[in-house]
Amino acid sequence: MWSSLGFIIGTTLMYSTPLIYTALGGVISENSGVVNIGLEGMMTIGAFVGAAVGFYTGNPWIAFLAAGLASGFLALFHAIAAVSFGADQVVSGIAINFLGPGIALFVSRLFFEGATNTKPIPLENKMPRPLNGLFPQNSFFDMILNQYATVFMAFALVAIVWYLLYKTKLGLRIRAVGEHPRAADTLGVSVYKIRYLCVVLSGVFAGFGGASLSLAVVSNFRPTLISGHGFIALAAMIFGKWKPQGAMWACLLFGVSNGLVVYLGRPGAPFQISQQLLSMIPYVLTLIILTGFVGRASAPAASGTPYEKDER
Amino acid sequence: MNIDFSSKVVEMKNITKKFGDFVANDNINLTVHKGEVHALLGENGAGKSTLMNILYGLYQPTAGEIFINGNKVDITDPNVAIKKGIGMVHQHFMLVEPFTVAENIILGMEPTQGIGALDMKKAVQDVEEISKMYGLHVNPNDKIYDITVGMQQRVEILKALYRGAEILILDEPTAVLTPQEIKELIQIMRNLTQQGKTIILITHKLKEIKEAADFCTIIRRGKHIDTVEVQNTSTADLASMMVGREVSFKVEKEEKEHGELVLSIEDLVVKDNRNIDAVKGLSLDVYAGEILGIAGVDGNGQSEFIEALTGLRRVESGKIKIHGKDITNNTPKEIIEERIASIPEDRQKRGLVLDYTIAENMILENYNKPPFAKKGILNQQAIKDFARKLIEKFDVRPDNQLIKARSLSGGNQQKVIIAREVTNDPEILIAAQPTRGLDVGAIEFVHKSLVEQRDKNKAVVLVSLELDEVMNVSDRIAVIYEGKIVGIVNAKEADENTLGLMMAGGGTENEG
Amino acid sequence: MKDKGLKEKILHFILNGNFGFTLVSIILGLAVGAIILQITGFNAFEAYKIMIQGVFSRPNYIAWTIVRSTPIIITGLSVAFAFKTGLFNIGAEGQFIIGAITAAAVGYFVKLPAVLHIPLVILAAITAAGFWGAIAGYLKAKFGVHEVISTIMLNWIALYLNNYIVRIEGFRRPLNERSYAIQQSASIVVLEEWKRSEAGRAWLLNHEFWRDVFRTPLNLGIVFAIVLAIIVWFILNKTTLGYELKAVGYNKHAAEYGGINVSKSMLVSMSIAGALAGLAGALHVMGDSKSIASLAAMEGYGFDGIAVALIGGNTPLGVLLGGLLFGGLKYGGSKIQPTLGAPSEVISIVIGTIVFFIAMPKLIKMVMKLTTKNRGAKNVE
């Protein structure tokens, strides 16, 4: 009983972590009024750079940061398009989704002898597990708490983003820019600066999300490592009503249903369900919960609309 | 008066502003002295907002110079304007709806502690302090979407004062206010000038200029016409300077007996967006051949009432009957079929599909009926012809049925809606705030259209926050207060004071 | 003088129309691809030559390009249709899968003459996929569920459903991860039986051009795609249905006020979008793959359709051309690897760049103004 619970919680945490980072990226970008469909592409770059830098430097922290920077750099292009050139944000995001994987694989071939898979990082060079060895292996607490640093940091980041958005001057401005950019502008708040900052940050977070897969869940990158995670994170962000804590809960829901898939499909489970049907659980569950969702979610009012001063 | 003629706080010299080839401001001069209320008067699109946006740094002038307190300044963006002591309350409010009053006021100049943490406690204190100082009472913790438009305007003014504004620009501040609120606003302006502030007031309403302003600069088609001392100028003179011709203020209409009962509403209960009863047992009868005006302060259930009437909002209980036929909770389509037409209060949200052409908007309710469509296929020619006819008849400008409604001015957008609704030959016409934001010329047109319908023996319901309008146009006046009709009077017998009292909840319950 | 006026007119059209922006975006995208290839040590000129030859130099290459473009043209139409009506259909991927499953099943289990079988397969596929799309429409109309989330979820459900159905005994080919092939009567491959027959082979042996063409599974899909583009254009611009759907897309409040049933419109719109994407899947099965396989990952027909819709400016004609461009890039692009050893991922980068520039007409306008100004200055000198 306890071990089942521990397993499900542990798996939930593992599964949710990359999604949480990425969804937070979505939260911060959309709160400033820029839709970010490009999370998937940004995550892919992050996952690749994390694994590649991790392999070459042997330092997970440098790798993690590099992943964030690389993704942030890709996001910069989204920002240039969406903020400076009044681009259709959905279109530019879709472009990022082609560019991200394209660039990642292309560069991978240059650095890994033509391969699109990176070489694995030794265990000791992966993200550390701060609580490793504190509890007996596979005891309840070990299953829950013996997680990679990325997991703890993800939850810390939820708190940080929440604090940033709702308790700081910058957060107030971000939300104002997302709701009513012209109002912010008339009060001397620079809409462009804030949006640039938020979009680039969203890339950084999505990069962390990707790297938390390639540096912690596994220890290498392959082209299929990010297969839809960015879109799931996007959905989680909407599901979480554009709020950091809401997005976190949505990601956890997704993680727990994946944990259930594994748990229900375990050998010796009391009933045997087809693996294909089991795999649908997370998606079906999300849909069902969404329908029972009281109060419709509403995006920041200016989300998706480019802001243009009357003259430029 | 508190005017200090020796100090020119604002001098705009030879300001020209072009948008592409279009000259919105053409060599305009404006001088404002300390402590005065200076009105800017002009038709829709005359260039008033543009001039003030230049002063506030939102636009850069194509040519011309600006002096503040005698010093030449280059106002590159609002930050500079704010530093120079200029504050602006925009025509369309610049408030972040989900934010609180205090958050809106401090935005951009937030009190903080430590590294960038908001000090909301101090913010609330500051807001309370200045609100007391200027007699502008607000509750700092209310969310913007929960407070009335009048309250929102106070927040806008407080925003400027919080930034230490000495010169306050108010762009059409009264367009959305109730008579009471307008009075309060004028009082506030007096207080402010007494404290040495200077106010530039943009408005179309001559009465207000007479009441509140010391000087008035008139702009027509981007050109400076004249600057006059208000005391020595009559309303009629102001009006003719503004439009360049004589205008009549009286609504011309003949005495007329109303016909049979058309619309009857019994004990209507309707909830608002927050699921609270907004209309609470409203009963009302409307007859053919009359204009029934509904007067009331904003937020007393008018919007919900109209939406329920037009099928856009669910009726919780009560009945709506047309010619005795129950149409409660019918779909909008069914209600349109019953020949109820309406001019919605928010023309851009409800009235028009802004990205459709004028022609496409003209058939919004009839797109699937002949001659516009047959068996599901649109007849473009018929649509075009129809639109062209209406454009001509209602003088929509520009007269091109293929341009998007988005690119029309507000007045012309309103004309498109009126043309469409009136042409449907309705039994009942519901007009909600039909003249909001329009200039006198356009208002004249709208009023004439309403009276025309009445004369064709239609029932017209006019909902307006402007008491003057209701009193001028209606045959009977019903006063709405807290979701109920609290009194009905004949327009001829109505006087502003009693109506104002009823609108504030002090009315008698007797039927007129 | 007259001549100049015409020239200016054409220039005006190119400079101000969407067409011009798209063209410039494509050129810029290809330029970025060239730069990347050149920097990483490949001959960009050679690479593009191979790509162009790989698409145009032989009749069967052209036929292949058409075959490969067909599904994404139609998913592109699906996405564009939804866009026009204010909905973002990320779900074309899943709807494609549902259409393919249905076509494979009805194509295999039902035995009818072709004249009945083909319409039946199509009808079944668009019904099923239309229903799949309608789920998202229903959830949005009834519960306010954002269609972006619901369609993402439905994509995955469709994928696993596909894998479930492929494995059903009697449908799955023994020892394989594919379903049985559809009956010949459900195939839309042009002259399929004839070209395999003795007579056909003999004839083709002497007609090199046609032999080349018929080596490909050239099928009627492209005809469907063109007809569908016309239908979509017609619905959107000429019918009351299109009027309703677009009105809801532009401004649902006004549409509601005008008596249009907004919920129904969303449902209808998503159903049509779903049916279109499903038809793409069905035609793909009937004309190319003939069966469905277990899917290890999303195949990308729906996602590519989004890019195609965007390249095509969400107009039916644009989508048609955009789909051919996209199909050509992918098909031609796959040839640079074997010949040059250049990574074919460069194609993703080119496509991404094109879409990226398409998102920014403002930038393109600036670039074009700059270049035309320079040219003008030169002319003066």
Add this chain to the structure above:
Amino acid sequence: GGGTTEPETPEETPEATQPEAEETAAIKMAMVTDVGGVNDQSFNQSAWEGHQKARNELGVEVNYVESNQDADYLPNLEQLYDAGYDLIWGIGFMMGDVILEAAEQNPDQKYAIIDNAYGDTPSNLVGVLFKAEEASFLVGYIAGKMTETGKVGFVGGMDFPVIHGFHYGFMAGVKHANPDVEVLVQYAGDFNDAAIGKAIAIQMYQSGADIVFHAAGGTGDGVIEAAREQGKYAIGVDRDQNDLAPDNVITSAMKRVDNAIFNIAEELKAGNFPGGGTVVYGLEDGGVGIAPTSDKHVPADILEETRAIEQQIIRGEIFVPDNEADYNANY
């Protein structure tokens, strides 16, 4: 990716030398990958290594085209046909249909396919099968002998017949080693979800398994990761996966696609293309086997026994099942 050097390949052919000498009439051979791509660290990569070996040792001109979608297979095959190769390879059973079609259309072109067999094979086509179950049996035997907890695990990618060979071969091997050992089996339903692979493996380790074998592609990365984290053992698949976790991957059930391709290239060169039938590679001809790095972790005595068993299988003394029915009937 695994290097192209293969020093300990069992069947170094003596006459494979001096590629320069044959330059005049170089044979050309190319392959179409399945959607995994040429560097999938699995059988596509192994296939390409076979090509490279043929180039280095036989002077064969080689090339490849990658597929991104199911629908790419046929045009890719055509592309190689147009370029004029002597032999075109399709890597993976998903290409079964299209390669047959191509072979029928182009009777003069030689084709070969990995992992697929036909009832009636055209004379210009050869199917190449691997007795993955034999290698799986061996690693199963090793697992059965080495487990200390009496529990081992198997993680499958998707529930496919091809994977069943690994699955039941492994189970049979385990039982052969020790009938009391329990085998936990779970399929991931996915070849790309490393997280789910990891979760499944963790669950197996938590419920007492100490060795887990996977046949799950990218999902298997997660299995090996779980072994690393938990300090348990994993068994790799297709190629020697010890490089992914040197301390934890004790052995791998290798499918020597490279050897098979090299062999067929040799025969082609010699003019003995085995068209019109199916060639099955098993332990006997080095087509499958256990990883050369097995001696790092597997005790010498167990490895010795494994070799003996290998011989028994080759001699047909041990029956190795590749599906559920055969397994149930024999174990």
